[in-house]
Amino acid sequence: MRLLLVEDEPDLGAAIKQVLSHEAYVVDWFLDGTQAWNYLENAWTEYSMAIIDWMLPGLSGLELCKRLRREGSPLPVLMLTAKDRLEEKIIGLDGGADDYLVKPFKMLELLARLRALRRRAPQYQLRQLQVGNLTLDYGTHEVSREHLKGEREIISLTAKEFQLLEYFMKHPDQIVTRDQLMNQLWEIGTEPVSNVVAAQIRLLRRKLGEDNNNSAIETIYGVGYRFKANRL
Ligand code: CA
Numbered sequence: 001m002r003l004l005l006v007e008d009e010p011d012l013g014a015a016i017k018q019v020l021s022h023e024a025y026v027v028d029w030f031l032d033g034t035q036a037w038n039y040l041e042n043a044w045t046e047y048s049m050a051i052i053d054w055m056l057p058g059l060s061g062l063e064l065c066k067r068l069r070r071e072g073s074p075l076p077v078l079m080l081t082a083k084d085r086l087e088e089k090i091i092g093l094d095g096g097a098d099d100y101l102v103k104p105f106k107m108l109e110l111l112a113r114l115r116a117l118r119r120r121a122p123q124y125q126l127r128q129l130q131v132g133n134l135t136l137d138y139g140t141h142e143v144s145r146e147h148l149k150g151e152r153e154i155i156s157l158t159a160k161e162f163q164l165l166e167y168f169m170k171h172p173d174q175i176v177t178r179d180q181l182m183n184q185l186w187e188i189g190t191e192p193v194s195n196v197v198a199a200q201i202r203l204l205r206r207k208l209g210e211d212n213n214n215s216a217i218e219t220i221y222g223v224g225y226r227f228k229a230n231r232l
Contacts, residue, residue, distance in 0.1 A: 132232030134169065143162065
């Protein structure tokens with residue numbers, strides 16, 4: 001799940017990003033409201049949620065939020081701010097924020113609010129994704145495989161492997177390019193190490209108990225990959 005973070009305090013931004021990365025979110029972090037908007041204006045559909053600080057250099061968090069809503073974006077937004085006066089909360093919520101978290105806060109609360117936002121957002125009602133004999137559970141963050149006799153085997157994946165498999169399960173039997181995977185699963189500005197995608201795919205295949213030549217994740221040479229649901 002890709003998440004946008006706009007926070008100008010370096011320590012706080014880094015801490016949030018670290019915590020969320022552990023929770024299998026891909027986080028793009030901007031420190032400036034104007035930069036964030038220049039990027040976001042054409043890219044908000046790529047995100048599942050946004051965490052936006054109110055006081056930012058360049059455009060304020062409130063202005064970012066208003067612009068998103070003017071563009072018709074339903075992106076769930078959690079506003080962060082030191083402002084805790086009632087009228088300011090109301091301005092924030094009226095400006096299009098979905099929820100509000102007052103600094104300083106505990107990371108556990110941030111995570112709980114994000115889970116709540118996800119539950120409320122209609123496009124994330126999905127609790128599980130199922131393709132072939134694989135089930136990916138968003139609640140427990142577990143992937144399991146059902147065997148013929150009906151037993152369930154839990155497949156233990158790293159955050160990145162989980163994201164990769166989720167992407168494939170959302171696009172079964174489609175050709176997915178390396179660039180698509182890079183854009184969806186790695187943060188902007190990640191050095192394009194040419195074999196990073198291939199290396200992750202190898203690891204994922206191994207976790208699925210497959211080798212490179214006989215895998216549900218088929219390599220399409222020079223293009224990318226195809227997740228063959230009927231080969232699971
Ligand atoms: Ca700030």
